[in-house]
Every structure is written in C-alpha cells, then in structure tokens.
Amino acid sequence: MTQPEPAPTAPLPLYSPVRVRDLLARHGLKPTKSLGQNFLIDGNILRSIAEAGGAESGVPVLEVGPGLGVLTRELASRGARVTALEKDERLKPVLAETLAGLDVNVVWGDALDFDYASLPAGTRVIANLPYYITGVLLSRFMQAPGVLSATVLVQKEVAQRLAARPGQDNYGFLSALAALHGTVRHVRDVPRGAFLPAPDVTSSVVRLDFDRSRPLPDPAFLKFVEAALHHRRKTLRNNLRLAGFEGETVGAALEATGLRPDVRAEDVPLEDLRTLAQRLGIGGPGVIR
Numbered sequence: 001m002t003q004p005e006p007a008p009t010a011p012l013p014l015y016s017p018v019r020v021r022d023l024l025a026r027h028g029l030k031p032t033k034s035l036g037q038n039f040l041i042d043g044n045i046l047r048s049i050a051e052a053g054g055a056e057s058g059v060p061v062l063e064v065g066p067g068l069g070v071l072t073r074e075l076a077s078r079g080a081r082v083t084a085l086e087k088d089e090r091l092k093p094v095l096a097e098t099l100a101g102l103d104v105n106v107v108w109g110d111a112l113d114f115d116y117a118s119l120p121a122g123t124r125v126i127a128n129l130p131y132y133i134t135g136v137l138l139s140r141f142m143q144a145p146g147v148l149s150a151t152v153l154v155q156k157e158v159a160q161r162l163a164a165r166p167g168q169d170n171y172g173f174l175s176a177l178a179a180l181h182g183t184v185r186h187v188r189d190v191p192r193g194a195f196l197p198a199p200d201v202t203s204s205v206v207r208l209d210f211d212r213s214r215p216l217p218d219p220a221f222l223k224f225v226e227a228a229l230h231h232r233r234k235t236l237r238n239n240l241r242l243a244g245f246e247g248e249t250v251g252a253a254l255e256a257t258g259l260r261p262d263v264r265a266e267d268v269p270l271e272d273l274r275t276l277a278q279r280l281g282i283g284g285p286g287v288i289r
C-alpha cells in the first residue's frame with residue numbers, strides 16, 4: 001500500500017525567528033549592538049507599522065536601516081516606492097536574497113550623511129530606527145521639506161518624550177522640536193520579544209505628521225529653544241545665562257513676557273519662548289507663525 005503524500009507545508013514567513021536565525025547563520029552574521037541591530041520577528045508589528053505609516057501603492061517611502069529586509073519587503077509588497085539607507089555592508093548579500101524580485105532602491109552608507117532635502121514631496125518615512133541615533137534622525141526628517149510623516153519604532157521613553165507637553169515628565173527639547181513641526185500620535189507599544197535579539201527596553205511605534213503648510217522654524221529660534229531647555233529642571237533664566245545672555249536683560253524679558261523670574265525651563269509654554277525670543281532679538285519671520 002502506498003503512503004499518502006504529506007500535505008505541502010507553507011514556507012515560514014521571512015520574519016519568523018527560524019528564518020531570521022537561518023539567514024544570519026547562512027551569511028555568517030551576528031547582530032551588531034553598536035549599530036542598534038535588533039531585528040523584527042513579529043508579523044503583526046510589521047504590518048501595523050506599514051499600515052500606520054501609509055505605505056501604499058506609488059507612495060515614496062524612506063526606510064532607515066532595512067537590516068535583513070523584513071520591513072522593507074512588507075513596504076515594497078504594498079506597492080510603495082522604497083528607498084532604504086543601510087550602513088552595514090555585510091548585509092549586501094542578505095538583502096540581495098530577501099528583496100529579490102522587488103523594486104527597492106538600497107543606498108549603502110551612513111544615514112547621517114544622507115541629503116534629506118533631496119527627498120521627493122510626499123515622502124513617508126517608515127522605519128525601525130537604530131536607537132543610538134534616533135534623536136538626530138528625527139530632527140533631520142522634521143527639517144526635510146519633502147517628508148510628510150515619520151512612522152518609527154523607537155524606545156518607549158523616546159516616544160514619551162516626543163509626545164510630552166510643557167510641565168509633564170519627559171518634556172524637553174525633542175518634545176518642543178516635535179511640537180514646532182507638527183503632531184505626534186502613539187500607535188502602539190512593542191514588547192521586547194518582538195525583536196531578535198531582544199533589546200533591553202520596551203519600544204513604541206509613533207507617527208509624527210509634519211505640517212508643511214507652515215514655514216520651517218527659524219534655525220536661530222531652534223537654537224534658542226535648545227539652549228532654553230538644556231537643563232530642563234533648572235530655571236529658564238539660568239539656562240539662558242549659561243547660553244551667554246546677560247542676566248538683567250533676561251530678567252527684564254521674563255518680566256515683560258509675564259514669566260516668574262524663577263520659572264523652571266520645562267514649565268514654559270512654547271508660545272512664551274517665542275515671545276521671549278523676539279524680546280531678546282532672536283530669529284526671523286519663522287519665530288511667530
């Protein structure tokens with residue numbers, strides 16, 4: 001009697017831990033901690049990042065750090081026009097394998113050296129960011145006129161900082177920067193187990209939408225805000241003095257703005273920082289919007 005043929009089993013998806021381990025082993029790779037290499041191994045999370053980020057047919061998408069290509073595949077299979085920036089050239093043969101048949105523009109090099117101003121209008125950034133350069137990258141996306149939104153996986157603590165308002169825990173320069181460029185929405189938390197290897201902390205997906213109908217904030221004003229919030233728990237007066245402003249001038253400007261002389265930097269609304277900056281002669285037309 002002949003045995004019935006075993007039913008064909010569906011191949012495991014690319015993001016499954018077995019496939020990810022196999023890819024790494026076959027290419028002789030170990031994730032590099034200093035490059036923030038924590039690879040996603042959870043299909044639900046991948047899909048929710050792609051969906052929340054607006055990866056749709058014909059949409060230009062920028063991904064920083066494609067890694068093994070699992071998120072990249074998800075984005076490209078939805079028809080998005082993906083450009084992916086990757087620094088680790090050891091991943092060349094991996095991406096050649098995992099992105100085979102897909103039209104993805106992989107740019108090899110440091111994302112910190114990329115010219116974000118060259119991105120086409122309507123670009124959506126969608127990425128599981130290397131955590132060690134999250135802040136710098138977010139500020140580059142905010143300041144790139146073509147970028148409409150950034151949907152990114154970041155440490156939960158960074159997500160909280162992005163969404164914080166003056167007077168709240170975690171409020172600081174990153175929160176002010178985000179508020180000056182648009183809005184922040186918390187999409188979901190992501191447990192450590194969704195990555196291989198697991199990072200030390202919980203992560204979150206956040207979506208930042210940038211209002212491109214407004215001019216970009218004046219760089220001098222941004223510098224002023226950064227200085228004002230440098231030691232956020234100290235007084236605003238002290239921070240501005242440390243930044244080189246003369247104590248009496250700051251005192252008079254605080255009084256004229258209706259702020260207490262000992263107001264803590266983290267409690268000052270952005271509108272008041274704008275008024276104060278104008279009183280101190282900082283920034284051009286972008287200061288008041």
Ligand SMILES: C[S@@+](CC[C@H](N)C(=O)[O-])C[C@H]1O[C@@H](n2cnc3c(N)ncnc32)[C@H](O)[C@@H]1O
Pocket residue numbers: 035036037038039040064065066067068069070071072085086087088109110111112128129130131133
């Ligand atoms: C958190 S992993 C994300 C990998 C993949 N997208 C995923 O979700 O599984 C971060 C990726 O960013 C890459 N990377 C780190 N620093 C970079 C840099 N300065 N420029 C470009 N890519 C970088 C790492 O090599 C890694 O592939």
